[in-house]
Amino acid sequence: MKGKHKVIIQNNRLHYEFEIKRNITIIQGDSATGKTTLINMLRQAENMGRSSGIDVQCDVPCRVLEGANWKLIVENVSGSIFFTDEENTFINTEEFAAAVRGSDNYFVLITRENLYNLPYSVEEIYGLYASGKYQNTKKVYQQLYRIYTNTHNLPVKPEKMIVEDSNAGYDFFDAVGKESGVLCESAGGKSNIFSKLESVKNEEICVIADGAAIGPEMSRLFQIAERMENINLYLPESFEWIILSSGLIGGKQIDEILKKPEEYIDGKEFFSWERYFTRLLIQETKDTYLSYTKSRLNKTYLHPRNKEIILKSIRGIIFK
Secondary structure: OOOOOEEEOOOOOOOEEEOOOOOOEEEOOOOOOOOHHHEEEEEEEHHHHHOOEEEEEEEEEEEOOOOOOOHHHEEEEEEEOOEOOOOOOOHHOOHHHHHHHOOOEEEEEEOOOOOOOOOOOHEEEEEEEEOOOOOOOOOEEEEEOOOOOOOOOOEEEOOOEEEOOOOOOHHHHOOOOOOOOOOOEEEOOOHHHHHHOOOOOOOOOOOOOOOOHHHHHHHHEEEEHOOOOEEEEEOOOOOOHHHHHOOOOOOOHHOOOOHHHHHOOOOOOOHHHHHHHHHHHHHHHHHOOOOOOOOOOHHHHOOOOHHHHHHHHHOOOOOO
């Protein structure tokens, strides 16, 4: 399943309107913000049809996923948007993550829990708020807002960088750091970032991680960055996305993909967008001097000209 899908769910009192563009979307927030009502309205529309008084508009079917047969439903349905909430405890299981992986559906998960089995994006964690669009009527207009951003406390001239992975991205930032006198450490995985932060003192730290899959860690990571002003966050889609968006590779097709990646990335094939950008970069540089592998950085990317092109696209981190 690809593309951006606009969803409108409304009755004579409430109007929900938002767009879904990735295979996994998270809606969080406190009680009494309308999350449970959203699920209830969808369920009523699905069970009662027009007699429910609820109108659901979308170019693909919108369904509530719940009950003991949830897995069977997912396996036998494609091209739909499934909505489910935290009362369905299966969303915290590896079995559910395995069902989402390879599914030709989108999933909107309404929960206050961090779902560590799923690689969801920092950009797709939302809250609900009521706007004043219908301020002269009794109808309440509910919209989504992004809870987190891809950057926090930037710009910064770091004294230390903590890079999520130990692959090509780390190789690049480690080399740049050595030239600038900035220590660079690999966390060896997103869940290990926090152990690295435990030893932080007063130095300016920049955490660099793949925003495409950092979602489960964002609540804890953001709280630390809010509490400690010397913790700064840079969370691009991935290192491969940085290279592609820098213009180093070039090409009209890459530009079009970067403008609307949701039109090209099939959630059934790619569990997270990071995997798509990795494959794209590998394909676009195959048999060229910029041939890319994720496990180890091609030293050509550290050639002064190529390195400067990449660094110019990284806004908010000052290396010199």
